[in-house]
Amino acid sequence: MADGSVAHRAATLAWLSPSAPRLAALTSDSAAQFVNDPACLLLLLRFLRPSPTAESLSIADATFRQSSVLEAVATYLDTDGWCDPTQPEVSRILNYSRTIAAKAESLAAVSGTCPPAAARAAGLLAPFGWLAIATIDPHAAEACREKEDFATEPAIVESELLGMSVDALMRRLLHRWRLPSWLSNTLATLRLPLADAARLGADAALSKVVRFAIAAAESDYYGLIGPRLRSVLREIGEAPAAEFTSHGLAASADPRRVPLLKSLLTNTAQALRASGQSRVGELEARIDSLQSTLQTARDEFDIQLRDAKLAALAELAAGAGHEINNPLAVISGNAQWLRARESDESRQRSLDIIHRQTHRVADLLKDLMQYARPSAANPVTFAVNDLFHAVEREADPIAAIKAVSLRVAAATVHVTADPQQIRKAISNLVRNALDVTPTGGVVRLFSRVRGANVEIVVEDTGPGPAPEIVPHLFDPFYSGRDAGRGRGLGLSTAWQCAQQNNGTIRFDRRDDGPTRFILSLPQADLQPLAERQSA
């Protein structure tokens, strides 16, 4: 019954269980203690994430307290896989493992051909097939070893007594347990000639070191080499370690029967998951900070871009000022000269229009310049009411011509700003409103206090701007604008004036009701003013 044979049963093992004290030690962080235990090393190689490479493997430094490792242990704890390390045959195999490991490590360090930690790991695991056998039946392992032919024909003896060669068993376990390929390719090919092993993916340097270490260890155990060399080799290697104990647990205790070991493992896994979450939180915070850095960079870029645009516009305005105003001067001057000598009224009117329109173009260039390179604000504290009256006087004739009702509510608030610039901003907003309000409509100008700000609101009953042009309302000469609203530089200049005075202008989006532009300025602190007046 092949399936019932020792080797076949060993091939179905879910794991090799470390001893209870070592399992308990996994929950604290005494990593260095695992360096001698094949079962522990197998766990780590199988479940550590990221999976250790030959180069990255460093048993002493690795952090084994990973929830993935502990959860695997908690899952496998109830299954077979444990063998008592104090049982004489098991103990012998373990010592054999450790001897190979120590020699492989020394050889790797001396030769420099492969990483010593990887050599130690490969050496420690080289006989792990025998541990699997001993887990099922320690006496079967002993029986093999004591067979006469074992030294010369091990594979035949193993097949006979165990049902499968230990090599074949190891290959199955290496494959099922998904050990890292650098290790499994080396261990699975140990009995093949070196060239063939390399062809099958074994690490040549690692294979050489492990094979030599095995040969040296076997000379110890089977007396094939003289006692003198044996002692030299023993010096290279380390003395077999006493079985590891921790948490007051005996190594000989069956881990499946140790009370609370499973909950200790599970709890530690959960604690690690939780600290993993705090790690996640930390990473999220870093991502947040990266994003805000990106945002800041983007904002600064936007400001630089805007400044560059304005500088280009200023240059254009300055150049255009010279190139365009000269011919305008000629056109307008000649129109004036003709006008002075013209007696026909309709011709006089035409000449007046030519004169006026040339000055309109010139004013536009001046506005463009002012928008692109605004003069610095000269702030004083003043009553918004004063500006309202001035704007009303200026706008009334236009409102009258269009038969639009202009309603200005008295404002009793004060702001600290440049009155000329704020007047220009309000005036442009009112002008824009009057331009688009159809006959019979209403334009309102009023103020209100919102928090620390004074809001100057200009409302009209004209059609609001189309949604797609709202983002461009304050762009100079934006070509997609509907006819009338915000033509030229009116809104752009108003925006610029607000900016110059630490204020903002926004379009108040509403689907029903009037179209609204809101100029917001910091309210003046009247306390010092009152003190000055009373002084």
Place this chain on the structure above:
Amino acid sequence: MKTVFTTGEAAKICKVSQQTIIRCFDNGQLKGFRVPGSKFRRIPREALYRFMRDNGIPTDALESGKRKVLLVDDDPEIVELLNRALLDDGRFEVKMAANGFDAGMMVKEYRPDLIVLDVMLPDINGKEVCHRVRADPNLEEVRIICISGMVEDDKIAELKLAGADDFVHKPFDVDMLIERMCAQLELEAPALV
């Protein structure tokens, strides 16, 4: 035609200081009279003419009685426009230059009362012309009005620092420009003809 001059007017026509005219009046070199009931000095046209001829002062300014203007602009149509307007006005005698170099030469030869100076000239910048005129003590009395299509406030401020007396934007209202010229020359605004 003007027949009697004040000491200030005589000083402008002769291009000397008012103090010099008063000294010459008081020591008898320049004949004249005082306004009855006051101490104000007045100089008849013939007396001023004789004084200028005797002292080698060019008499053309007195002969025409017109104020001398130098128009400087590289755009001939602007020069033509202003020339026509000033001749129509009748109070000005006009010469023209199309660049900074010619302007510099003509300022010294023609001795204008006022220069209408375009700033963007093809050779020497208008600001530099202002500097050069102001650096010559003999040209102290010359008034300069800069005209330009430029829109930068800071550049306009620089021109005034360089010695320009006034600045007028292009395009301009021609009547307004003449008013500003009259203001610089202390002429009455309405034409006297």
